[in-house]
Amino acid sequence: MQSSHLLLEEPIRMASILEPSKASFFPAMTKIVGTLGPRSRSVEVLSGCLTAGMSVARFDFSWHDPEYHQETLENLKAAVKLTKKLCAVMLDTVGPELQVVNKSEKAISLEADATVILTPDEGHEASSNLLPINFDGLSKAVKKGDTIFIGQYLFTGSETTSVWLEVSEVQGNDVVCVIKNTATLTGALFTLHASQIRIELPTLSDKDKEVISSWGVKNKIDFLSLSYTRHAEDVRHAREFLSKQGDLYQTQIFAKIENIEGLNHFDEILQEADGIILSRGNLGIDLPPEKVFLFQKAALYKCNVAGKPAVVTRVVDSMTDNLRPTRAEATDVANAVLDGSDAILLGAETLRGLYPVETISTVGKICAEAEKVFNQDLYFKKTVKYVGEPMTHLESIASSAVRAAIKVKASVIICFTSSGRAARLIAKYRPTMPVLSVVIPRLKTNQLKWSFSGAFEARQSLIVRCLFPMLADPRHPAESTSATNESVLKVALDYGKASGVVKPHDRVVVCQKVGDASVVKIIELED
Ligand SMILES: Nc1ncnc2c1ncn2[C@@H]1O[C@H](COP(=O)(O)OP(=O)(O)O)[C@@H](O)[C@H]1O
Ligand SMILES: C=C(OP(=O)(O)O)C(=O)O
Ligand SMILES: [K+]
Ligand SMILES: [Mg+2]
Structure with a gap:
């Protein structure tokens, strides 16, 4: 493999770029974490995912209940047996995540320039004018001009499935917002990200604790993906909790850096955690776009020299609905490898995307090519x-x-x-x-x-x-x-x-x- 090593620092013969790569026994040395859900839970699809190179399965408890995830996990175990490929299990917490609940599951159309109210009263039906949320402290946390994103896994505000809002007024417990892009929200649940705002909720919620001590213990989870880690103390607290949960004293904690607060405490968090997830989905909208690459390079450098694994998220969003990534996404995956990442985490692409297996395979191939020119x-x-x-x-x-x-x-x-x-x-x-x-x-x-x-x-x-x-x-x-x-x-x-x-x-x-x-x-x- 290393015999055909090209160096990016030297001129490359252009025609050599077209030479096909030798097949190897594994798709890539960079690992792939797949988030499992509706589109990736049958034994058949899971076998495809494993063969394509997924080596860690992420169960995101923001969506669905423990029974649903258990069924998926049983199918994963069957797929592991069938394919003889190992797979680790990662439990991803809900943490202080804000959610919009859409009980009726009717599609909600939002028009640019119109207003919509976010209300903590969950008794209301979600509609184009009113979105009930699971937190009553939002009106105290935000002010006029703040930015809020809502979507189902993707929320860049550039897809028509997610929306970008600007706070125009706070009325009691309600937050009145101007809609910045026309969008249709579909599904039962959307997540909400208020840019650069501290949400006064614990990092490990009561629901998370309950899920860890039941589902987590029963399934001997290998990794805890600690959503919205904001301080080293969050990791210490999770560690302390795990230490009392049967075999889970052996579970590794991967701190998800998803907002400015986590970024500010990165060094201390890295010391406490077993690994880091660069949650570019949330962090990418908390940061100005021109700073995103700098965080990625700086964070990966720190993880590498500490010898702790680093995972990069949100790489091929467009593959959720398409068989081919965009040029920007394809290059981004390669750059994550060149920057030193250990693994790539797929979210919407495998969870609810149309092409979970093809996505894993495409990302694996890009990683393998990038590894060849890694200096x-x-x-x-x-x-x-x-x-x-x-x-x-x-x-x-x-x-x-x-x-x-x-x-x-x-x-x-x-x-x-x-x-x-x-x-x-x-x-x-x-x-x-x-x-x-x-x-x-x-x-x-x-x-x-x-x-x-x-x-x-x-x-x-x-x-x-x-x-x-x-x-x-x-x-x-x-x-x-x-x-x-x-x-x-x-x-x-x-x-x-x-x-x-x-x-x-x-x-x-x-x-x-x-x-x-x-x-x-x-x-x-x-x-
Ligand atoms: N059972 C074993 N037999 C032979 N060598 C081992 C064994 N376990 C660990 N090593 C070697 O011992 C050194 C320490 O390895 P490490 O993984 O840190 O082991 P430990 O689990 O004992 O801390 C390494 O050189 C490793 O290759
Ligand atoms: C992976 C991320 O978080 P989640 O999918 O849990 O919302 C992210 O924000 O990049
Ligand atoms: K989550
Ligand atoms: Mg996130």
Whole structure:
């Protein structure tokens, strides 16, 4: 793969752009998170999504009830069995999200320049003149001239399915707005974003807590996507809550940065969170358009050097209704990869779009092309310099493994890991080849029962760029002796061969512990 590496910093022979890319065993090293909903919940479509490259399924509790999501999840499990592709589960909270409830589900037409009233009285029917909302504090939070967006997943105000409003007056608990674009809202529920306004509601709502402790615990969620994270304290609070929910002390928290407040506290939030979601849907309308790219580049840089996975959202909105993305969207996906993102999150495209499978496949192909021109050399040097000296032993081993793999043109790096830490550190250095992270289960006890660790760690690497997990047989003891190491390595190599990533005479770099010493070894395969 790296043999045909082009460098964007040097002139590229134009005709080479047209050369088709070699097929590889996986769609891309950048991961794809798909939001599941009406258009992506049958075993058939879900199998298509997995085969096309989705490795994390997001269940957004802003929409539908736990029973609905459970049905989808059961179908996902069936699809995982059928396709033999792993998939992690992400629960996305509602948080302090404002919603317009349209009980009758009648389409609501809104005309540009007309007025519409937002009222906290949910007893009212939604209409062209009146939109009931789930929050009684909006009139106290906004003032004349403020901007409000309403839509169903998409709300740029440029589609005819979402609307952009300007506050003209506050009347008691009601907010009177001028409609800026003609739109038709359809569906039972729309979300509302008031630009640059603090909404005095907790980040983890009571409903979220209830859903986490029932649906979340039952399904051992791998990731909590914490909507509207505004402070590091929000993450600490969610962590504290998870720690008391059965197995969920192992759940990773991905903080969604969706507004100015989250942006202002980004550094502290990054320290507390396991990963970051750059929620460009909401943040994109909180920020002036000319600043959006700067946030993206700055945030991805910070996540990369911290070695924490970063997820970029809202990339191919137009694919919700079309088979091809716009040029701007296609370029945007590639740029997210070049900027360093680990994963791309699809929202409306997979949830209610007409082409969920094609969208995943198109985005995967764009990511794979961008990975080929990612300047790994420059990135590596930058990262080493940022870390400084002395490096921790483990980081030094991890970065050396990546460097060795590139120098000997290895086809794959195999990393033994229990906590997942070593594999994440290797991914931090963005190798140009896939990393098979062989997760060795550890026997653990909570004084009530004995169980094996490893399943969470393996699935959690499904959101990290370059990592492809494999859970070793629990009969392999976690204490590494050379005999067990050799047998696990053989299993990993067999797996690599079976999936086509390792071929005869390839070189493979292995990162493991032998006795007390962490070692990087280069092996040359025979046949
Ligand atoms: N069961 C194992 N057998 C061999 N080497 C291992 C094993 N588990 C981890 N390693 C190696 O030990 C080092 C520390 O890895 P890490 O994932 O941080 O492990 P831990 O879970 O023990 O913290 C890495 O070099 C890793 O490849
Ligand atoms: C992904 C986002 O949020 P949600 O889909 O939960 O509204 C976003 O704002 O980009
Ligand atoms: K949500
Ligand atoms: Mg959002």
